[in-house]
Structures are given as C-alpha cells and as structure tokens.
Amino acid sequence: MPSLKIRRHRAPLVVAIALGVVLFGAAGPASAHNQVTGTVPADGSVVTEQPGTFSVSTSDALLQAETGNAMVVSGPASDPRYYGEGCGVVTGGTLALDAQLGQPGTYTVTWRAISVDSHVISDSYEFEWAPSAGVPLAEGTVEPSCAAAGSGTNTPAPDAGSSGTEPAAALGDVLWIGGGVLAALVAVLLTVVLLRRKS
C-alpha cells in the first residue's frame, strides 16, 4: 500500500511545519511594542475650548513610574510658556495631565512613559489653540513644573515626528524572529534525517 507509506512519511513534515508556525506565532506578539492609540487633543487639531485634560492613550499598560513619566504642554510657539502641574498621571495605558491653556497659537505636547514591557515610549505633537471668545486663558509658567521632564524639554526631541522605541528593542525583535526561523529549520532538518533513516 504505497499511498499509506507516503502519508506516514509526510506526518513528521506536517509536525515540523506546524512547529514552525507556532514558533513564528510566538515571535509575533513579542515584536509588537506599545503604540499610541489616540491623544486628546488630536495631533494637528484646532482646539477652540479648554480641553481641561490632556491625554495620550496607548495599546499596552504603562508603568506607574513617577520618574519615568513626563507630560509637558507648552505654547504658543511664538512665546512659549508651560501649563499644568506635575508630570501627568498614569491610569492603565493612559498618561494624562490637567492643564488650562494660555494665549492662542501653536501648542506642543511632549510626553514620555514606560510600558510594562519596560520600553520607553515617547513622542511630541502639535495642535492649534484658537480659543472661542470669552474662554478664560491661563498665564502659564516660564519653566515646566514637571522636574522629571527637565532634560527632555530643554533639549527638544531630535525627531518629533516618530514615536520613540529604542534601537535595542528592534534588535531584540530581530533576534526573536531569527530564533524562530532557526528553530523551524532545525525541526525540518530533523524530519529529513528521520525520513532518510526510515527509508
């Protein structure tokens, strides 16, 4: 019964392929870093009423690390001042800061947080503050009240457009995926050896 013989020989190959799929599947979630899912106000939006609370929401939980979190609201770009007290508060995957805005113009929100996977996640974005008539405006302060943000705000992020995950993290992913590929290759090789022994 030749057909049965072929099937028997194919079984280890199927196992090897399944193993490879499982390994690739395991590498998948490990490579997905925490990502921004939304901000209030939105990046590039025109804001006409005091938002009250500024927030950045991410796809993963953030650490309640008081020295690692920072959220700074500043503007207008022509004569920037700082608004809000402290470095923001973490709730689940959201970093939020209460602040009242000042004079109209372009405002910047600069933030940094640490994901539960220990990676630093940070970014900054701008929005236009065009308060409606009668909206009360805050005075702001000359220096940010968030001490932890000191170095981060005095030296602006080198490229404000990209959300920062460390290069080391990307390397870790490459190693992870590389490990998966290697394991799959070993499984296939073992199968080939087994097949040859049988025949």
Ligand SMILES: [Cu+2]
């Ligand atoms: Cu990560």
